[in-house]
Amino acid sequence: MAVAPAALRAIVLDTLALWGVAGGAEWRDGALVVTSAEGRSARVLPAEAADNPVRWFLEAAAPGGPARPPRPNLSVVGLLASLRRALGLPQARQPLRIGAAERADATDHPQPQAGPPGPSDAPPAGATPVLVVTGFLGSGKTTLVARMIRDPAFARTAVIVNEWGSVGIDHDLLATGRDDLVRLSTGCLCCAVRGDLAQTLLRLDDRRRAGEAPFDRVVIETSGLADPAPVLQELMTDPEVGARFRLDGVVTLVDALHGEASLAAHVEAGQQVSLADLLILTKTDLAAPGASLRAGLVALNPHAGLIAVTRGAVSPASLFGAGQRPLVPRPVGKRVASQHTDGLGCAVLAPSAPVPAAALALLLRALAEQADGRLLRTKGLVQIAERPAQPALVQGVQHVFEPPEWLDSWPEGGAGTRLVLIATGMPPRWPSRLYDAIAAEVRDEVARRRATDRAVPAPPSPATLPA
Template sequence: MNAGTLRGAIPLTVLTGFLGAGKTTLLNRLLKEPALQRSLVLVNELGEIGIDDHLLAESVDGDVVTLAGGCLCCAVRSDLVDTLADLVMRRDEGSIASFDRVILETTGLADPVPVLHALQAHPLVQMRYVLDGVVTVVDAMTGRRSLAEHEEARRQVAVADRIVLTKTDMDEHGEAGRATRDGIRALAPLVPVLDMARDGASASQLFGVAPWGENVRASNLGEWLGSARSSEVPAGHEGDIRSAVLWSEAQLPPQAFGMFVDLLRAEFGPRILRLKGLVCTTDDPDRPVVIHGVQHIFHPPRRLPAWPDEDRRTRIVLIGKDLDGEAVIRLYEAFADAAAMPSVDPLLAPHLS
């Protein structure tokens, strides 16, 4: 088991979205909820910190301030990993108030992929924090244009676990919102989209998505993967960013699964913006193995207590730049076919002609 999944790991949510989408408005609303009273808010120094003045209370230690409700706020001045390490050390020492959740608000022009990469690549961060999900805010009025013109906006949507659509109440005829939803669907066909004006977008809807906690709810697994229910879910693409969904009834031996992951990141790693899935293995088909990767960095596989529903098929969601989803699917099927042949060692089969 990865150390970052152990009891006491601090859930970290990345809040992203293009310029003017309404991240700070959403964050200000969320911080008023009792469930987020013990949260730490990290903001990029180049972004509009934008925590409303009435939420600021007092300085704790120079660059850390207390927000109304007991939350903390800190600007990321340089390296994100250094900041996270410093904050958890100060938390342990008692020099700042304790926190049990981190919300990282990125700048409007930020590419979230390097952020996710950093969160998974550093041993200390993996030990003390766990990625709880990516929430992307999209402006219904201007979102379609942003997605068409800016790769950062496309990546922000592509890697999301939850998408919050803002300013729909300003869309008199609904045309802009429909166009924006079409753009979102092309990049993230399985990701739930919440209308902030209609649905509210509360903490319970946005946080606690990822299946890393000690007491994983079966519903978390389905929510984390998105609304994937059948192999009929279409692949989508917007510009050079593509998504695909792999479904398979084949079970992989543990050795074959390990080799599949190694070849996947070696062959496709630089093009993978995000990959997540549940894999059925022969040694324990009643409990899926969760797989999660950003580029060539993969979260150590972990056995989960149950499948999210009665469907025990392997399901993997792929999002990548110029990524051939069909090639990834063929790679998995090759290992599955080789594993089904009792006379062929699955570790050797990929090398046999």
């Protein structure tokens, strides 16, 4: 058995908690007996070597009903899917989706026309404009900012990026040897790292004066969970910051695919919309923004402009100047500042050994299926065992994943997997426990095939992960 009994029990208990099922799991007579408070039960039996490739059998009994024939499972990932059924839970509402197909009618949203000529390379007179780019998790902020700073007319843009959680990924994606990129990580800009923002801006300005970091404007990319109000307040109330910088505007990105659900479920999404000067609907290539999403945006913020943009393809000039305002907070109606969705948590998966491509495929499937609805964001760099010299960028927003993308080289922190998962109600050790079990099974299978002299099948290409 590649996965130790205690490890399997821990995974099952964590998974029950993730599903919101009150229940238990105990090893009895060589089987893991899983019970739910509703009176359902199932027995997990490790398969014998002769049963290969089956690794687990699952025997389920409905309340009062006869036991059904044991169900064979080839991996711990399949076992969890079978257990879910056995306990009477509905199947994942949103199974894993990779590389979402484009909408056939994706052109019905006119792209905004290029705005007036962008700021030139000449330094602006007076205070330096600061644009705040916000939007819920995975709405497309980094995509937009990365595109902006690749535009030669906007090369002199300093970027301050804030991420929720202990490991920053956006910084690595945006950094291309830039001196004017600052990471405000390990906390949420609207609560944990308050005060740092003013200091960061002032330090940036000092470095500019010393000729170390030439820039004409600043973009602050907030974390997807930030309430922009305290951020604006900090910009507006620090007199030293006010003397050197001015708030240019707040641009809030709203994902056309997930936006309506995010607004309904997460208070942060509404806070971000309510403070926008300009709302940008993203991913309209994947989903047509429905009338109710549009109506919801207007209800939250009737004053903001609204445009649709695909993959950040917008003239940066049209983003600046949307909300130039004096440095005094404007009233935004009744709202609770810096409140976060209940049970929100962040886990980082950082296995020390490279990740077999097959294990990544299985992990993504299990995340999407079992954390159904609870998983908000997955992103990170993965060191794939079959191609360790290049990082594979893994991006997922809820159950929708992009095909992993190979980056040219490892960023500053060096080679090694760091995959960040943001979810609600997820036991913090569930992803790493599950990954360890998956990786052990994959290693075991490779060793078994080698021992029996069977060809080890080619790993799935990360471009097609997973079937």
